[in-house]
Amino acid sequence: MNRAGEGTMSHARKASGDIDFRGPLDVRRAATFVVDGQDIVIGWSPAAQQLLGYGPTEIVGQPVGTFLRPSAAADSRTAEPLVASPAEAPAPSFPDRDLHTAVHRDGHRLQLVTAVCHLAGQAQRVVVVADSEGLAEWDSRLAMLDGLATQSPLGFAIYDTERRLVWCNAASEEELGRPLAEVRGGPADELYPRGRVVTPGYPESLDAVMRHVLETGEPILDLHFLGEQPSDPGRVHLWSCSYYRLQDADGRTLGVCEDAFDISDRYEAQRQLNLLVEAGRRVGTTLDVIATADELAAVVVPEFAAAVEVDLAAVVLDGEVPDAAGPTGGELIRASSCSASHAAAPEGPAHSSGALRHHPHPVEYASGSPQHRSLASGGLVLEDDTLVVPLRASGTALGLVTFVRHRGSAIFDRAAVAVADELAARAAVSIDNARRYTRERAAALALQRQLLPQYLPPNSAVEVAHRYLPTDALSGVGGDWFDVIPLSGTRVGLVVGDVVGHGLHAAATMGRLRTTVRALAPMDIPPDELLKRLDDLVGQSAEVAADPYGAAAGSDDVATGATCLYAVYDPVSRRCTMARAGHLPPAIMEPGGRVSFPDLPAGPPLGLGGLPFESLEVELSAGSLLALFTDGLVESRDRDIDKGLDTLARVLGEDSNSLEDLCDRVIAELLPGSTTTDDTALLLVRTRGLDSRRVAAWSLPAEPVAAGQARELVTGQLSDWGLDELAFTTELIVSELVTNAVRHAKGPLRLRLIRDSTLVCEVADTGHTAPHLRHSADDDEGGRGLFIVAQLVLRWGTRYSRDGKSIWTEQALPPG
Known part of the structure; x- marks a missing residue:
């Protein structure tokens, strides 16, 4: 700014270097001649010769009327001869200042203004003449100087070499609030107390600035x-000031000139515009209601208000819409509050103050308060130093914001009210x-809680721990899933899957797949067959979603490309059967710490079809660890x-008694900071083996006597287990199941x-036809046995295998 100012000032000096404020009638430079009492020229100056063209020998001794006539007698049609008789050339009269017509030596005429100085003696008058055009220019300069001194809105002041005031114009006197006579000789820093220069790169005091100008001339x-x-105490103003050194004709430094223009309104408008820009940048950076209220408070204080309070309807914090009538006093929550101590010193652009924030809490306003009136009317309310503006969006009142300015500071004028309204709207x-x-x-979280198991009940077959990390951290939902499904015969189904994509669409698709798996698993079909049925379902969904031209109209809602791993673990045989559809194989850690990934046939992802799925059966020792996970x-x-x-194998191989701790270590090692570029599901399963003393098995002939043998065997075993209370019911169940097997298999x-x-009872045969529960008519001789069995058990069903089928039931154990 300083360098640009130097160039501008230098150019101004060159452009106006020929300006002479002495004036054209200054006797030292103007055209003058002397006349006696008879109006005979007795003296002639060189400037007069230059103006009129006559030399001294040509004009001295001649009547003045030979070249100068009153303006009314001027005749521009013909030139008058130089030599004329007194009768032909009347002598002009000379008032103190008048307009005359002069005849140049070459004959052209020009308008002159005369000024006369009367003398005593032979030379009675000294006449000073000047061209009227030059005089008019000089008069305009004088008017300009007078306007700068008396009418200009810019303040002008002159300080001597000691930086003390020696002169100021009317605008400066008005700002100071005192006449020049009272403030003359005062230093600038005392005339404007507690003021400071805020332009970067310059001293803060005016005295130091003037000293720099005097010393350098810049x-x-x-x-x-x-x-x-001074004439408006308590209110801060901003001036745009310029300083330049004053010198006389000989180059001596006389002092420094100051011109200043009050730009407070422009500064305030710019500051408010900057505030709106800053609010646009800083307010709303998060999708948190309380954080947004805090951001508004931080922007407003102290730049716009000394304190601010943001109150919201309580339901807004829960994500709901307030009633159409708007929030009442009892329904408001103080979402944010920020204040700054009022300082006596002026607040500059770089001023900042500490702010105090409050935790959200209920707030009520008394009847008649500005806030209560704003809530009642739905509009803004201005009362003294308090401005209340409602927070409205989409026609709904969400709350209100209260701006407070300390008494004595700038009031809320129309511009400030408009800025506050805009801040509240944004x-x-x-x-x-x-x-x-x-x-x-x-x-979304409610959907996720319904789609994923939030709690896995204890299971005698396995101990489990799990983690789920969605990529869409904002909504907290994704397309990966896991599940642990209890099956018949104390077995358990383990499943993990991955749906292509993220967010709600992927989560909804995942929910349908998980529900389908949970529906198919209790049918006790092998894992490869379950995946085949799941693949058929996904393929059918893709066909339905495609339009008649083959384009996928609902591609966002189709699970084509989803992967899945399904495993069934039997704690009695300690064998695990698994199959996968394009998914990664599980990690298996044996009790000794060895970790391996079984060579499980991959199979195609779900929905592609065309290739069969294959199962793999492995034997697991009790205490083995399975890790099922997504990519x-x-x-x-x-x-x-x-x-x-x-890395996963290394972490799993470390000793850990707690599966929860092991889950945390796996996540910390593979996903530092719990950040993931893809949805992640992890299911850790530690197998258990069922004690042989809790399992009893017998082979029976397919003959009618088998029912009686079965009843005897069951009764004896239940007695050994201390479950005599279940003997009668179990005999009835076994008798019915064995009789059906003998008759139909x-x-x-x-x-x-x-x-x-529970007490599990299973009867297996080589047949593949399952009995069906039905209601028998009054005259039917059979068909009631299975109906009675169903009333005596918790649940029952059929499980198929390569060798036939098993009919199973579960009974509740006696209390204690």
Whole structure:
């Protein structure tokens, strides 16, 4: 700014270097001649010769009327001869200042203004003449100087070399609030107390600025000075000031000139515009209602108000929409409050003050208060130093914001009210967005809680722990899933899957797949067959979603490309059967600490079809650890999948008695900071073996006597287990199941009892036809046995195998 000012001032000096404020009638430079009492020229100056063209020998001794005539006698049609008789050339009269017509030596005429000085003696008058055009220019200069001194809105002041005031114009006197006679000789820093220069790169005091100008001669332009105007105490003003050194004709320094213009209104408008820009940048950066209210308070204080309070309807914090009538006093929550101590010194652009925030709490306003009136009317209310503006978005009142300015500071004028209204409007939109997000996120999390198991009940077959990390951290939902499904015969189904995509669409698709698996699993079909049925379902969904031209109309809602791993573990045989559809195989850690990934046939992802799925059966010792996971755990942009699998194997191989702790270590090692570029599901399963003393199995012939043998075997076993209370019911169940097997099936029969959390009874045969529960008519001789069995058990069903089928039942154990 200083360099640009120097160039501008230098150019101004060159452009106006020929300006002479002495005036054309100054006797030292003007055309003059002397006349006696008879109006005979007796003296002639060189300037007169230059103006009129006559030399001294030509004009001295001639009557003045030979070249100068009154303006009324001027005749511009013909030139008058130089030599004329007194009768032909009347002598002009000479008042103190008048307009005359002069005849130049070459004959042209020009208008002159005369000024006369009367003398005593032979030379009675000295006449000073000047061209009328030059005089008019000089008069305009004088008018300009007079206007600068008396009428200009710019303040002008002159300080001597000691930086003390020696002169100021009327505008400066008005600012100072005292006449020049009272303030003459005062230093600038005392005339404007508590003021300071706020332009970067310059000293803060005016005295130091003037000293710099006096010493260097470099002018300073557009220097911003902030302070209180003496005639308007308590209010801060901003001036744009310029300083330049004053010198006389000989180059001696006389002092420094100051011109200043009050730009407080422009500064305030710019400051308010900057405030709106800052609010647009800082308010609404998060989708949190309380954080948004805090951001508004932080922007407003102290730049716009000394204190601010943001009150919201209580339902807004929960993501709901307030009633159409708007929030009442009892329904408001103080979302944010910020204040700054009022300082006596002026607040500059870089001023900042500490703020105090409060935790949300209920707030009520008394009847008649500005806030109560704003709530009642729905409009803004201005009362003294308090401005209350409602927060409205989409036609709904969300709350209100209260701005407070200390007494003595700038009041809320029309411009400030408009800025406050705009701030509240912008904040209301951000708060409403945060409210909508809160509601949508709550709905998404509710959906996620319904789609994923939040709690897995204890299971005698396995001990489990799990983790789920969605990529969409904002909504908290994704397309990966896991499940643990209790099956018949104390077995358990383990499943983990991955749906392509993220967010609600992927979560909804995942929910349908998980529900389908839970519906198919209790049918006790093999894992490869379950995946085949799941693949058929996904393929049918893709066909329905496609339009007649083959384009996928609902591609966002189709699970084509989803992967799944399904395993069934039997704690009695300690064998695990598993199959996968394009999914990663599980990690298996043996009790000794060895970790391996079984060579499980991959199979195509769900929905592609065309290839069969294959199962693999492995035997697991009690205490083995299975890790089922999605690819988001082991694969990332900066790590290939092989390295991720090696890291997983290393972490699983570490000793850990707690599966929860092991889950945390796996996540911490593979996903530092719990950040993931893909949805991640992890299911850790530690197998258990069912004690052989809790399992009893027998082979029976497919003959009518088998029912009686079965009743005897069951009764004896239940007595050994201390379950005599269940003997009668179990005899009835076994008798019915064995009788049906003998009547409708072939080959040997197998009877098994399992004492677990329930009493499991199984009858297996080589047939593949399952009995069906039905209502028998009054005249039917059979068909009531299975109906009676169903009333005596918790649940029952049929499980198929390669060798036939098993009919199973579960009974509740006696209390204690």
